[in-house]
Amino acid sequence: MANSMLITGTSKGLGKAMADHYLAQGWQVAGCSRSDATIEHPDYQHYSLDVADEKAVTAMVREVHAAHGLDALINNAGIAAMNHLLLSSAGVARQIMETNVIGPFLFIREAAKLMQRSGGGRIVNFTTVAVPLDLEGEALYSASKAALESLTRVAARELGPMDILVNSIGPCPIPTDLTRQVPKEKLEALIDRQALKRAGTVEDVFPVVDFLISPKSAFITGQTLYLGGVFH
Amino acid sequence: MQDTINQLIYTSLADLAEDFDIPGLENPDPETRLYGQKSVLDSMALVALVADLEGRVREAFGKDVILADERAMSRRLTPFARVGTLADYIEERLKEES
Numbered sequence: 001m002a003n004s005m006l007i008t009g010t011s012k013g014l015g016k017a018m019a020d021h022y023l024a025q026g027w028q029v030a031g032c033s034r035s036d037a038t039i040e041h042p043d044y045q046h047y048s049l050d051v052a053d054e055k056a057v058t059a060m061v062r063e064v065h066a067a068h069g070l071d072a073l074i075n076n077a078g079i080a081a082m083n084h085l086l087l088s089s090a091g092v093a094r095q096i097m098e099t100n101v102i103g104p105f106l107f108i109r110e111a112a113k114l115m116q117r118s119g120g121g122r123i124v125n126f127t128t129v130a131v132p133l134d135l136e137g138e139a140l141y142s143a144s145k146a147a148l149e150s151l152t153r154v155a156a157r158e159l160g161p162m163d164i165l166v167n168s169i170g171p172c173p174i175p176t177d178l179t180r181q182v183p184k185e186k187l188e189a190l191i192d193r194q195a196l197k198r199a200g201t202v203e204d205v206f207p208v209v210d211f212l213i214s215p216k217s218a219f220i221t222g223q224t225l226y227l228g229g230v231f232h
Numbered sequence: 233m234q235d236t237i238n239q240l241i242y243t244s245l246a247d248l249a250e251d252f253d254i255p256g257l258e259n260p261d262p263e264t265r266l267y268g269q270k271s272v273l274d275s276m277a278l279v280a281l282v283a284d285l286e287g288r289v290r291e292a293f294g295k296d297v298i299l300a301d302e303r304a305m306s307r308r309l310t311p312f313a314r315v316g317t318l319a320d321y322i323e324e325r326l327k328e329e330s
Binding site for chain 1 (some may be wrong): 282296
């Protein structure tokens with residue numbers, strides 16, 4: 001049976017690029033987004049759901065596991081709202097936390113329940129360089145991803161005995177829908193704070209995910225790896 | 233339904249006893265203590281039991297139930313105390329899903 005992975009947020013951007021990448025490598029891929037599928041491939045199965053919907057997430061993870069097993073979970077889905085703290089609403093704050101924290105938590109919980117029964121697995125969470133850079137205008141986004149990084153570390157401890165390894169990747173800005181709403185000069189200022197001064201590409205991200213879900217990273221868990229030369 | 237649920241729990245406990253090398257689960261019945269005072273399961277074993285049972289319940293009844301939710305955790309008497317209380321709880325959750 002081919003290796004099986006679940007990627008959240010596969011309708012566009014990095015999530016779609018990762019789904020295409022792993023389908024091309026022969027993986028069985030299940031993806032989800034609020035919208036309909038944008039990928040057509042015999043080894044791809046799409047679920048239209050809200051990642052914070054506990055019932056829908058539970059059903060999806062269990063269905064995927066029953067059909068193909070589950071070797072890797074990629075928590076990629078995320079939303080951002082660039083705005084000054086004083087102009088941010090509680091509604092937007094809740095929405096960001098639901099999608100960026102509750103969603104990954106639900107997927108980790110349900111995936112780990114099944115991975116432990118089948119001898120282990122890999123979980124990769126997507127965070128952002130906005131956390132170590134403490135970016136102005138991204139307070140809620142950054143706070144939600146900081147929570148996800150903490151979740152990564154605690155999950156690594158709790159799931160380590162089950163041979164489930166949990167790590168995070170923090171890409172620097174990659175031209176996707178998520179960064180399209182950021183003004184050009186803001187993006188340039190952000191890139192200027194990186195040690196490697198250019199925008200990221202999906203090709204920069206693939207090798208890191210490849211490594212974190214491969215047997216070669218069997219002794220690595222609870223880590224957050226930022227791209228582009230960004231560090232605390 | 234109760235018989236089927238009991239059987240699911242017994243099967244799950246047999247696997248668990250083997251995987252975690254837990255004595256005292258050879259011949260479980262509804263009174264067998266699982267979690268709490270004088271329990272045979274530690275928290276890791278309980279996590280494994282819950283995960284395994286959710287899968288077995290799905291296979292047997294075609295329904296997704298989440299056993300370790302806030303309702304289970306907030307009860308004065310945990311549904312994970314004994315085989316019988318766990319079976320009752322699973323039946324309750326399955327009926328809610330109907």
